[in-house]
Amino acid sequence: MKVTIVPAGMNLIELLAGHLVASPTDFSRILVVFPEQRPGHYLRKALGEKMGHSFLPPTIFSLDDFIDFLYSRFLGREESLLETVEAVSLLYDLNEVSPEHSFSGQKESKLTFDEFFPVGNKIFQDLEELKMGLITTDKFLAIDELAGEKIPEKTRTRLQKMSYFYENFYREVEQRSFSTRASRLEKVLEKIEPGWFSSFDEVILAGFYLLTAAEFELLNKVLEAEKTRFFVLKGAGWEEMMKRIRVDRSEIEEIDEAEGSSGEESSVLAPELEFCQSPDGHGQLFHLNNLLADKISRPAELNEKQVIVLPAVETLIPVVEQTLARLPETGYNISVGYPLTRTPLYNFFDSLFKLLETAEEDSSDGASSLPPEQRFRLYVSDYLNFVLHPYTKNIYFPATPRTAEHTRILFHLMENNFNQKKGRLFWSLEEMAADPDLRDSLEKYTGENPAYPRSSEFIQHLRSIHQQTIIPFLSLKNINDFAAKSIGLLDFISEESTAPLHVLFEPYARAFYQQLEILQSQLLTRQKFSRRSGYFQLFRRLFSEARVRFPGTPLRGLQVLGFWETRCLQFDDVYLLDLNDDVLPGTSKVDSLLPAPLRKALGLRYHENLEKRIEYYLSLLVAGAKNVHYFFIENDEKQKSRYVEKSLWKKQKKEKETDENKYIKKVSYRLALQTPNPPDIPKTEKILGYLDNMTLSASGLNTYLKCPVEFFYARVLGLSEKEELAESLESSEIGTLVHAILRQYFWPDLKKKRLPKSDTDRLKTLIDAEFNQRRYPSPLTGSLFLMRKQIEQHLEEFLLAYQQKVASELQAAGQDLILLELEKDFKLDYKLGQRTFQLKGKIDRIEKRGEYLCLLDYKTSASERNQVINIDKLELGDRSSWPQAIKSLQLPFYQLLASAKYQLPPEDIYSAVIILGRNHLNEKIEYSPLKGRKGSKPKGQVEKIFPLSESDEEKLKRQQNFRLIEQVIDQLLLEIVDSNQPFSARFKAEDSCTYCPFTSFCGQ
Ligand code: SF4
The missing domain is CATH 1.10.10 (Arc Repressor Mutant, subunit A)
Incomplete structure (x- = not known):
């Protein structure tokens, strides 16, 4: 017989082993072809068990290996x-x-x-x-x-x-x-003939389903050989396979179902199905661990008849960490390709390439003759990301014995230095190495530790790291050159850093070498990209599909396999994870240049066939098992896979049950998402002494209002978060620039009786001067160019649409606008009963509008949200309402500071922020939190610039509001120094932990 139809549920490997053992021939004269390699391991093992002694195994190929074998053996080709x-x-x-x-x-x-x-x-x-x-x-x-x-x-x-x-x-x-x-x-098909297989006593093809037309043709040609036998498994849709096989009906035999174990349809030995619905990935692992708990506590019970199937490869690491970590290494085998893009080695290269992508090249006259370490300026945030990667910061210092500690110290000192110089975003490598502040920090450090290397050695080491890692990639000739430099860098990291000590570095590195060697092909010698980023995109594309195989002992212990690796195999217990429609079958989009109707007409139905193949192999996996656990996630974004739906429906039909929920086990787990407040921090004598002498600013008081515990960490212990540097650099840079430019612009206008007409040309000159002074690369490109444009546009609009309008409206109303102070520092001894508090602050701008003293603060944010004071929500007697009602005490605090100097009652002073980050700037960018809610003016009355439209009633309200807030300030000041009041998170603002840098201290 040419074709044997095998019932679903029958163990193909056992069947083949039995068939081979029963035949009189020597196994080495048998050729077996499976869709992939893995069933071959199982077949050899099954034969070994049946034979009980050593033997020459059959030749076993996967389909790809089979084609390669025919190509080289019979065509004699080695291309x-x-x-x-x-x-x-x-x-x-x-x-x-x-x-x-x-x-x-x-x-x-x-x-x-x-x-x-x-x-x-x-x-x-x-x-x-x-x-x-x-x-x-x-x-x-x-x-x-x-x-x-x-x-x-x-x-x-x-x-x-x-x-x-x-x-x-x-x-x-x-x-x-x-x-x-x-x-x-194609070449094989042109020449193949039955005689090719004459040296084999039998050729067995097994486990195939819907292939490409050329692969079908190959099977049919092999079937023409006399001693070929094709085993077809009777999975869902198997008939379609049979339509493509060219054999006579008389040459087909079907094994009776009763001869083997039953398939899914059988009422006798149908597998037990469990459908586990989880709200997320944690839920499915939680349930998987519960199911395996007994076996995990007795690893001897785990064997190769149990399988965890992972159609979504991203679940592999959680399974390794949360399930397999509790087993001995011999207790399981993983055979899933893990994407290289998820490895630390990929992150290392990627962070280097991101750094190189944002590098700015100096194109000014004569710059081209400069060496790369001077010609290119690097974005500090990306530089820190790269040098603080565990592989870079653990490069060995050239000392005996080898240690990476000095390198870590070097880069963390650089991080501190950059942190203190937030004004500069771009540095050349030479500027970094020659930075006197870095030398000072190193000398201070090495001075305290005489056994350490000298600062000059640290700097030499820094230059050498730059030479080995960053500089080679600043100029790339072609793809071969890029590959050679990447391999060189991988060699360097493997030999000169602690990277090889990291878990799984070796298999990752091996897979990286293999990929990079592809780029050294002769064919790519001439190919080059016009932009440097082209090489980095090529790298990302090359690695996007690359997988690394985890080491493991095949066929021993609990098996962890990808979906396709289960083909032709049978297991008793099957744990099928991630059975969601977006995973199995996955997206139906075919990334092709051929339009869909044409693909259809040509018979290229990739996705349709893929869905059928999944269903076919899944049905076999289920039919052969005793227990099957389907895991799927159901939430707003995920739905159970169509294959789960079908299986549920089949069960419902069979048992005449209308409600599918009867079969679904809903996994729920309770997470204690609300962490308790951290414990109170009592005020010791030492802390009280410190608080007594402390000078408080508005931002310090705001921190206390937001959370007293955060105030303790930040203002008493002086802790700060370094990691935020990269994020905050740009916004703080914009803030500093804008303040500096506005100060210089208005400086000549101080004390003038009338504010002169806005002069945008002068503004531009000042902006140019400020940028030049900061030594940004020239000409500006990328994000700096955009930042420059944005600042220019916003400040021009600020002058024309706000400043000029305010001045002329006041003038029309007969009120002068006189600038009194710019960026004025204030200090105040503020008496409350027996105590005196030292307060300080810097007010951006103080002006007179008619008879009113006005305090203004520039904000580069896009909204006044962080300044709002909601008087309606404030209950003086309810301390917990304060942080909810008051977002900032800054402006009332400034009123207190200015009242002493100008000898005015603080409530009479007007204060506001100017929101410069809005999309459109006009007089509405001025926001005064004590004036009450926006739009609160009675109908028909137009809101004008202060003080033009303020009624007596509104003025009284503003003053009353100030008095209320003043009481809050007073009570907070007294609370801070009260020895009976510990620093407590009881009164923190609701959302305060979200952006707090001390969450790990508090366990929030
Ligand atoms: S994490 Fe929360 S409780 Fe802790 S200091 Fe920050 S804001 Fe306060």
């Missing part, structure tokens, strides 16, 4: 397989030589390799798919009839270009002595 990137390079050359077929869209303009690269990838995939689909060029060009509809001209042109590549690419591959998966199979 190496083209990697995708090499194929794209060949296609690019073809694109170059034939402008009329070029993908540039215009005959005269050529695409650079960067531009061609993404489209080249798609062309290669499509060409391979066409060839595997046995589509000839003629058939491909008979587009109209195939698609059954008129194809738009643009699409037709694109397809003609494709046909040009289809005709020429494989010719070129052949001429240059390469091969592809599809071209190998």
Whole structure:
């Protein structure tokens, strides 16, 4: 018989082993082909168990290996397989030589390799798919009839270009002595004949389902050989497979179901199904751990008949950490490819490439002759990300014995220094190494530790790290050069840092070398990108598909497999995780240049076939098991997989049950998301002494109002969070620049009786001068260029749409606007009963509007949200209402500071913030929190600039509001120094922990 139909639920491996043992022939004269490699391990093991002694095993191949075997053994060909990137390079050359077929869209303009690269990838995939689909060029060009509809001209042109590549690419591959998966199979099909298999007593094909047209053709050709036998498993939709096999009905036999264990349909030994619905990934692991708890406590009970199936590879690490970590290493085997993009090594390269992508090159006169460490300036935030990566900061210092401690100290000192100099975003490597502040910090550090190397040695080490890591990538000649430098860097990190001591570094590094060596291909020697970032994109693309295999002992202990690795295998207990529709079958989008109707007409139904293949193999996996646990997540974004739905429906039909929920186990777990407040911190004598002498600013008082515990950490212990540097750099930089520019702009206008007309030319000159003084790279590019533009635009609008308007409105009303002070420092001894508090502050701008003293503070934020005082929510007697009602005490605090100097009652002083970060600037950017809610004016009355439209009633309200807030300030000051009041989080604002840097201290 040629074809044997095997009932679902029968163990294919056992069946084959029994078949082989029963035959009189020597196993080594048998050839077995499976869809993939893994069943081969199981078959050898099953034969070993049956034989009980050593033996020569059969030749066992996966389908790909089988094609390679035929290609080299019978065609005598050894051409190496083209990697995708090499194929794209060949296609690019073809694109170059034939402008009329070029993908540039215009005959005269050529695409650079960067531009061609993404489209080249798609062309290669499509060409391979066409060839595997046995589509000839003629058939491909008979587009109209195939698609059954008129194809738009643009699409037709694109397809003609494709046909040009289809005709020429494989010719070129052949001429240059390469091969592809599809071209190998094509060559095999041209020559294959039954005689090829005469040296085998039997050829067994087993476990295949819906293949490409060319693969089907291969199976059929092999079946023509006399001693071939094809085992077809009777999974869901198996009949479709049979339609593609060319055998006579008389040559088909079917094993009776009763002969083997029953399939899913059988009422006798149908597997127990459990459907576990979880709200998220934690829930499914929580339930998996519960199910395995007994076995995990007795690892001897775990064996290769139990499998955790991971269709979503991202679940692997949580499973390793939360489930397998409790088992001995011999208790499980993982056979899932883990994406290299999720490894620390990838992060290392990626952080370096991000740093290089944001590097600014000095293009001023004469700059091109400078060495790279002077010519390029690097963005500090990206630089810190790279040097603080565990692999970089653990590069060994050149000392004996080897230690990485000094390197860590060096980079953390640099981090501190950058933190203190937030004004500069871009530094050249030379500037970093020559920074006198770094030398001072190092000398201070080494002075305290005489056994340490000298500061000059640290700086030499820094330069050397720059030379080994960053500088080589600042100029790249071509892809080979990029590959050589990446391999050099990997060598350096492997030999000169503690990276090899990190878990799994070795398999990751091996996989990296393999990928990078692809880029050293001869074919890529000439290819270069016009921009540096092209190489980094290529790197990301190359690694996006790359996987690393975890080491493990096959066939021992609990098996952890990807979905496709379960093909042809049978397990007793199956734990199928992540059975969600977006995972299995996954997205239906096919990334192809061929339009969907044409793909359909050509029979390229990749996704449809994929769905059928999943269903087929899943049905077999389930049918062969005793217990199957389907895990799926259900929430707003995720739905159970269609295969779970089908299985549920089948069960409902069989048991005549209308409610599917009866079968679903809903996994819920309780998380204590609300962490208790941290314990109170009592005020010791020492702390009270410190508080007595403390000078308080408005921001200190705001911190206390927000959370007294945060005040203790930040203001008493003086702790701060370093990691925020990268984030805060840009906004603080903008704030500093804007304040400096406005101060200089208004400085000549101080004390003038009338504010002069706005002068935007002078403003621009000042902006230029301020940027030049900060030594940014010239000309400005990227984010700095945008920042410069934004500042210029906003400040111009501020002068014309706010400042000038305010001045002229006041003037029209007969009131003068006189600037009194800019960035004025204040200090005040503030008496409350027996106690005196030292208060301080800097007020951006003080002006007179008519008879009123006005205090203004510039904010570069886009909203007044952080300044709001909601008097309606404030209950003086209810301390907990204060942080909810008051977002900032800054302006009333300033009123107190200014009242002493100007000898005015503080409530008579007006205060406001100017919100400069709004999209549109006008007089409404002035916001005074004590004036009450916006839009609270009676209907019909227009809100004007202060004080023009303020009624007596509104003035009284503003004064009353101040008095209320003044009481809050007074009570907070007294509370801070009260020995009976510990620092307590009881009164913190509701959302205060969200952005607090001390959450880890408090366990929040
Ligand atoms: S984490 Fe929360 S409780 Fe702790 S200091 Fe910060 S704001 Fe206060």
